[in-house]
């Protein structure tokens with residue numbers, strides 16, 4: 338009985354076996370709705386119902402991973418010019434958001450000096466909460482220096498914990514290096530952010546293994562879920578798009594495993610995924626502003642303004658409209 342399984346998870350604790358069974362048996366809407374209700378109550382009890390907006394500046398450095406990950410469509414040829422980035426930081430502040438993530442690309446030889454100079458420059462002009470996502474590009478010393486600069490969190494996304502699948506999808510990348518960044522952040526007491534991709538070719542057992550691997554990190558504060566999307570001109574362009582149903586059920590199981598962790602939406606999701614994400618126990622951060630250097634990413638909705646050769650995609654009004662219709666408030 339599915340309801341008994343959920344009660345066991347809620348009252349006696351969840352282990353890998355129960356989590357796998359819940360994920361497998363929640364394929365039917367009837368069971369999934371029970372799972373979502375349980376995940377909602379866990380989120381409300383541990384994090385509250387309210388959401389808050391964050392911002393992200395993408396493509397701050399070129400990605401030097403060779404060959405490129407087989408699903409990847411992002412690429413910038415040059416670093417984000419610092420004066421332009423600072424102007425975007427000011428614009429994010431003007432819009433009222435208090436937290437910004439600086440993201441991508443990656444370099445296995447390190448982007449240490451590059452990121453430290455950017456963070457110091459932002460610190461000089463802004464009090465925004467800063468998060469960093471440069472994949473496996475940071476040395477232990479740089480992680481310590483970023484902590485000293487009061488960087489709030491560091492992201493190291495594994496996408497999948499299945500080593501063979503990681504090698505197939507990300508042949509130029511290093512799972513070991515990405516794991517070691519998580520371990521360093523844990524040792525140094527820095528909040529950790531990570532991502533898991535749904536639909537890359539993993540099975541349910543891989544997902545559960547991945548969730549329990551992440552759960553061991555006491556400093557894990559935000560886990561984002563990417564939804565595989567076959568972008569044109571990528572090696573994996575013929576693989577089918579991952580279903581939002583798969584993503585939502587995985588988030589709901591993750592909520593039972595990690596009651597206090599922010600569970601967010603990553604690449605491949607659209608704002609139309611937000612209602613189902615919330616209903617499945619997602620929360621409590623929502624990406625409201627995305628800064629890009631090209632204006633050709635049609636996965637964003639809402640207003641676009643140009644600031645110093647960059648594009649500010651402000652999705653906050655439309656997201657607030659969606660959530661308002663669900664009776665949910667969202668803060669800056």
Ligand code: SF4
Pocket residue numbers: 400401402404405406409410411441442443472507510
């Ligand atoms: S590391 Fe990230 S940016 Fe670089 S190729 Fe892979 S997915 Fe793309």
